[in-house]
Amino acid sequence: MAYIHGTEAGEQARLSELNRMTNQAFVGFLGVAAGERVLEVGSGLGLLAAGVAGSAAGVEVTGVEKSAEQLAAAMRAPGVRYVRGDAQQLGFAPGSFDVVYARYLLEHVADAAAVVSEMRRVLRPGGRIALQENDISLLRVDPPCPAFEEVWSAFAAYQRQLGGDALIGRRLFRLLRDAGFAGIEISVQPEVHWQGSPGFESWIRNLIGNIAGATGLGRSGLCTGERIEEAAAELEELIEREDASSIFVWNRAAAGGPRLPRPGERCIP
Helix, strand or coil, rough: CCECCCCCCCHHHHHHHHHHHHHHHHHHCCCEEEEEEEEEEECCCHHHHHHHCCCCCCCCEEEEEHHHHHHHCCCCCEEEEEEEECCCCCCCCCCCCCEEEEEHHHHHHHHHHHHHHHHHHHHHEEEEEEEEEEEHHHEEEECHHHHHHHHHHHHHHHHHHCCCCCCCCCCHHHHHHHCCCCCCCEEEEEEEEEECCCCCHHHHHHHHHHHHHCCCCHHCCCCEEEHHHHHHHHHHHHHHCCCEEEEEEEEEEEECCCCCCCCCCCCCC
């Protein structure tokens, strides 16, 4: 399947800023302990991997990334090594890691269930899995931006055309359950911004970058390039409005401890 976001310099800069805004909260959610072996599936620029590796003493993070361009740009940090590979066929032995996580990845893969199944395979019995993903229908901006809302809906439809799922965040509990995990908990990581708050402009510019950088959206037949420009202009105006705000939540799920058995498999405590 095709990746809806590009890998050019502008998109790398947008992703770097998004990491800056969201990494700290996710590292806290992950809660890695000293000396744990951690697998990051879909490393991108490696900024999160560096944060996870530095969150406790002796943590070893292995990052898997399919894109050669992303790997070339990935941040090098102590305790982190990168491997080029496919999330649906992880090249590690069963039970290799204490913690396995993926963030902003499952929306881009053709078979999310296969990825989660592979994550379970390489996770040691009793280890922890953590996921964080989009459900872009949960975004609200005010005052309303009708052109943006139209393009945002087209963005989700275009991602479906490409084989992804911009709404996959709502399915995380079911994906973990179907993969055989028990002790599953779901939660959200909020993005609440308003005019005058520190992250407001960065967040709205991230939205602009999403629609402007979506490769092929304007040629998809779902919306026009002109409508994308109108949507971006609305958001630029929103940045200047004294009464503007935006609310969004990332969907999260985590599981650890005992596993449910696969069909024909003895349950391993």
